[in-house]
Amino acid sequence: MMLPAGAPKFRRRKADRPGEIVGAAMAVFAEKGFAAARLDEIAARAGVSKxxxxxxxETKEDIFRAVVERAIVPNVAAAxxxxxxHPxxxxxxVRxxxxxxxxxxxxxxxxxxxKMVIGExxxxxxxxxxxHDELVAHMLGAFAAAVEAAQARGEVRAGDPRIYALQLIAPLLVGVIWRETFVPVGAPGFDIPALLDQHVETYLRGIAP
Incomplete structure (x- = not known):
């Protein structure tokens, strides 16, 4: 089928647009924060009109919810x-x-x-x-349950599983805040995967029976 003269060679399907808007919004939120993020900038990055x-x-809050549900929750579900x-x-x-x-x-x-969520x-x-409801609570609960199961197998010493879960997450959160807050103003950064590798080995020795 021949396209009319002057017609674009590629027409983006409408079904793709929400995902493109979500991807653009995630980048803008990460760079500008929530209050400073403008819908026209999100639209421009997504290649659509405002x-x-x-x-x-309908609202910027709806876009943020979509960022969490579409871009983050699937990764949480996989984890x-x-x-x-894991038996x-x-x-x-943990590794x-x-x-x-x-x-x-x-x-x-x-x-x-x-960092935006924490700051705003x-x-x-x-x-x-x-x-919290879509990400933090699910991950903390899932890891606490894994700790409790490991305690029942005799692999982890006695202690509050939820606190053990938080202890694993805490250095990652500090590393992220450092990277997003201090590195842009000149502080030397941390290699996040290397930080986690070192922390995990220390953590595992600490909770071993």
Whole structure:
């Protein structure tokens, strides 16, 4: 079939547009924060008009929710499935999980979005609620359950599984905040995967029976 004269050679399917808007929004949120992010900039990065953004999302909060649900939750679901299916030994599970999360932090804007949520939660509490309910609560709960199972197998010493889960996550969060806050003003950065590798070995020695 011949295209009319002057017609574009490629027409993007409308079904692709929400995903393109979400990807653009994730980058803008990570760079500018929530308050400073403008819909016209998100639209420009997505290659659509500002009006097209409103066809899919009514508010900037709706776009943020879509960022979490489309760009982050699938990774969380994969990690939770891995935690639930892994029979042991526990050190192998922790190393695998750390590699997965470290790679995600190192190659996507998720760290910048996390810093945005932390920095703007007081003025935009809905961001923190969405981040907690869709991401943090699920991952903390899944890892705490894995710790509890490892304790039952005798692989982990007695202690609160939820606290053990938080202890594993904490240095990663500090590393992300450092990278997003201090590196842009000249501080030397940390290699996030290397930070996690070293932390995991220290952590595993500390919780061993």
């Amino acid at each position: 009006g097209a953004v409103y066809l899919y999302f 939770r499935a891995m935690l639930a299916a 042991g030994p526990f050190p192998d599970l 695998t999980l750390a590699g997965l999360v470290g790679g995600l932090i190192d190659t996507t804007p998720i760290g910048g979005v996390a 939660a007081r003025n935009f509490p809905e961001l923190a609620r969405i981040w």
